Amino acid sequence: MTTDQIMQLTYLVLLGAAVGGSAIVVGRKNMGKMAQQAAIWALIFIGVIGAYGLWEDISNNVNPRQTILSESAIAVPRSNDGHYHLTLDVNGTAVDFVIDTGASQVVLSQRDAARIGIDANSLNYSGAASTANGVVRTAPVMLDQVRLGAITDRNVPAVVNGGEMDNSLLGMTYLGLYNRIEIANGELVLNR
Template sequence: MKFAYLALLLAAVGGWVVVQNRKRLGQMAQQAAVWVLIFVGVLAGIGLWDDVRRTVVPSQAVLQGGTITVPRAPDGHYYLTVQVNDAPLRFMVDTGASDIVLTQADAKKVGIQLDQLVYSSRALSANGEVGIAPVVLETVTLGPVRREGIRAVVNAGEMHQSLLGMRYLQQFSKIEIGDGALLLTP
């Protein structure tokens, strides 16, 4: 019944358009063809969106045996989604960082009170010297690996991405980079 109503409505609107543009039928047919192509293009984009998203923003996966595979992102870095205090955070793997380094925004997401932090240490970063505040994360879960009481720092400077440093990565028995992927074996 709904289909019949839509067909009748389309016929009425289409008939009105044809009557109004009867002197320009060729131009009207071109415009109709353009709109049909736009509609088909939008439908194709919606249908292929998951494939496009996986190509543009690759995601990590846990393989049989618990090995975590992380495809290299288009910018050449490796990004992991890690559960910190039961909140998902996106980290960039940084083998040049010693610790887990949280942005202030990510620290707030995991329940750290920013106004109570004491930036008692300094660190050298790509942006120069910055203040850092030591914190302890209640839980950090990456795939099948769950750890409690993990030390981290909150960066006082401007950062766009939290960093996953070597002290955390060394908890894995094997770290491999090859064929465009990072493999972490528990």
């Protein structure tokens, strides 16, 4: 232990003794009730420590995340909304995608395009895409670098959607770069 850590520990012990001593002085006439309250607080404290220690396991069950199985394989669990979500590093920025095998292209929302350094207002929306909500205008762009774990792809074609989108879509122009895509037991596995 360093001197600073010893001093911090000493301070905390003295503070705890002062608080505990004052509680004993105030509650000395009703020691049974005070012991009961101290036990309740101790159990709350132990519960908080236990939840903190198990948080990673709990959060993986509540909000499952992608797992890198090897340098060439990534497992993506089905999310609670029934879709597969994948986070890619696009031009140095983490972008969350919904995997959409029905989309022929990688489709960026205007918000995500701005986050990776594309000015959506200066693009030429010369393309069109048919969606469940009708036809939307699209602007072609080239993603300099798309990284997923150890896998890096350069010059990946994409489009920026001219309409409103909640999430960017990871379509077949990216998924087609993988040798094998498998869905089984609530998990999508991408293999290069």
